[in-house]
Amino acid sequence: xxxxxxxxxxxxxxxxxxxxxxxxxxxxxxxxxxxxxxxxxxxxxxxxxxxxxxxxxxxxxxxxxxxxxxxxxxxxxxxxxxxxxxxxxxxxxxxxxxxxxxxxxxxxxxxxxxxxxxxxxxxxxxxxxxxxxxxxxxxxxxxxxxxxxxxxxxxxxxxxxxxxxxxxxxxxxxxxxxxxxxxxxxxxxxxxxxxxxxxxxxxxxxxxxxxxxxxxxxxxxxxxxxxxxxxxxxxxxxxxxxxxxxxxxxxxxxxxxxxxxxxxxxxxxxxxxxxxxxxxxxxxxxxxxxxxxxxxxxxxxxxxxxxxxxxxxxxxxxxxxxxxxxxxxxxx
Numbered sequence: 001x002x003x004x005x006x007x008x009x010x011x012x013x014x015x016x017x018x019x020x021x022x023x024x025x026x027x028x029x030x031x032x033x034x035x036x037x038x039x040x041x042x043x044x045x046x047x048x049x050x051x052x053x054x055x056x057x058x059x060x061x062x063x064x065x066x067x068x069x070x071x072x073x074x075x076x077x078x079x080x081x082x083x084x085x086x087x088x089x090x091x092x093x094x095x096x097x098x099x100x101x102x103x104x105x106x107x108x109x110x111x112x113x114x115x116x117x118x119x120x121x122x123x124x125x126x127x128x129x130x131x132x133x134x135x136x137x138x139x140x141x142x143x144x145x146x147x148x149x150x151x152x153x154x155x156x157x158x159x160x161x162x163x164x165x166x167x168x169x170x171x172x173x174x175x176x177x178x179x180x181x182x183x184x185x186x187x188x189x190x191x192x193x194x195x196x197x198x199x200x201x202x203x204x205x206x207x208x209x210x211x212x213x214x215x216x217x218x219x220x221x222x223x224x225x226x227x228x229x230x231x232x233x234x235x236x237x238x239x240x241x242x243x244x245x246x247x248x249x250x251x252x253x254x255x256x257x258x259x260x261x262x263x264x265x266x267x268x269x270x271x272x273x274x275x276x277x278x279x280x281x282x283x284x285x286x287x288x289x290x291x292x293x294x295x296x297x298x299x300x301x302x303x304x305x306x307x308x309x310x311x312x313x314x315x316x317x318x319x320x321x322x323x324x325x326x327x328x329x330x331x332x
């Protein structure tokens with residue numbers, strides 16, 4: 001039975017990957033832009049899912065790290081440097097700043113930590129807006145070039161979408177390995193009970209800092225892709241609303257579930273587009289859908305599926321125990 005479920009999961013995964021590769025061939029420029037944006041936001045949400053869903057550390061600064069990565073990519077690529085170099089700088093910069101931001105998490109938790117990260121998000125936005133000598137202030141940075149990968153230009157929407165999709169695939173494989181490694185188990189122990197984890201020898205201080213640093217670095221990766229995707233950036237997209245959107249993606253999809261950010265980003269990015277046929281009501285319907293979902297299941301979409309699967313396993317186990325008990329009673 002388990003082997004059958006495993007094959008079904010593999011089959012569904014292959015079908016989903018093929019759909020993401022083949023179906024965009026028939027989309028227009030705007031459709032490809034929306035799918036590329038979904039891939040970029042999924043990467044950022046995966047970083048927040050590591051920090052919040054697996055390590056249990058609340059952060060409202062993920063959007064700021066996307067902005068740091070985007071500005072690093074925009075500044076470097078407009079000066080003629082390759083996007084790969086900008087990616088390396090973004091990862092290192094966001095990792096270092098995320099590590100430093102993790103220090104308050106060693107002293108405060110829950111909503112207090114949320115206020116600390118909120119303050120950093122506000123500080124980053126003010127820096128993007130006011131430090132015009134490097135960010136060009138409210139005028140932003142335009143004409144951001146798209147890269148050439150192994151001799152293949154990505155100036156057109158379809159090749160750049162495949163670049164975003166490939167980046168999402170690489171990040172997904174790395175995240176899959178991480179959460180199943182000893183580091184991933186340490187993050188889960190940190191989320192469930194930090195005191196018990198420390199008593200078992202887990203260095204809670206180091207893993208708290210690592211959760212922030214790695215999650216922030218993934219936001220930097222997303223920002224590095226966001227800059228050439230839009231080819232123009234200014235401070236407005238990186239205000240607090242982006243951090244709240246990413247937080248919603250993680251919670252709606254299912255915090256602590258590997259595929260939670262995929263579903264959450266799909267709802268946050270694609271659902272408003274699917275509801276545009278309602279004209280002026282689509283944002284209200286979108287907000288109402290999210291509210292009803294979170295009231296019904298605070299653990300998100302995958303939380304509903306996990307709860308149904310748990311109930312099914314419980315009923316099956318109860319039926320097997322009842323059957324075994326009846327067999328023992330009927331035995332002479």
